[in-house]
Amino acid sequence: MKIKSAEYILSAVKPHQYPPEEFCEVAFVGRSNVGKSSIINTLANRKNIARTSGKPGKTQTINFYEVNNSLMLVDLPGYGFAKVSKQQKAGWKKMIESYLLKRTTLKGVVQLIDLRHKPTSEDQDMFAWLLENKFPVLLVATKSDKLSNNQVQKNLKELCNTLGVPKDYPIIFSALTKVGREEVWESLHGLLEM
Ligand code: GDP
Secondary structure, eight states, X not given: OOOSOEEEEEEESSXXXXXXXXXXXXXXXXXXTSSHHHHHHHHTTOSSSSOOOSSTTOOOSEEEEEETTTEEEEEOOOXXXXXXXHHHHHHHHHHHHHHHHHOTTEEEXXXXXXXXXXXXXXXXXXXXXXXXXXXXXXXXEEOGGGSOHXXXXXXXXXXXHHHTOOTTSSEEOOTTTOTTXXXXXXXXXXXXXX
């Protein structure tokens, strides 16, 4: 995918702060620290339009990035960090669900899962919720550069068994080596019918 332009638009918490529903959108979900900012940077061929961080839980806003004046990549707040109250969790859920369920320009969701670890119960719940709500879902297994080829195959098998998906369904990805970048774009084009 040739990137002619890519820019950060805004960060929102409430629906009235979202940008206008002008372009097709794809949203990115996953545990905090799984690599959502990194995949957005990789897809957009930019080092830092989306701010990456070593600290889990920093992104508690919905961040909108526009690519080629035609598509919005949307980074949703990550789940799964331990030290939050029930109240904060409920606030997170409400923020995510109201975006996902009400955004009319949303064409699909990319769920990121860290290939180094077995999907967590929250990963499983999120995947099940997306399917239940009939979202087209692209599953991306991240940080594959941190594993040997053997481990990639072994963990992929476990990931697919846990989520009940075929072995060729997840896209193996690395923001470091860029492996999987073109496949993700191809699948996104499929979702967007671009
Ligand atoms: P987010 O919280 O989901 O937005 O995660 P970030 O994109 O900020 O990434 C969290 C940390 O993981 C950062 O230190 C990134 O550099 C690192 N990271 C993200 N993706 C990859 C990857 O594919 N490979 C490696 N080795 N590190 C990654």
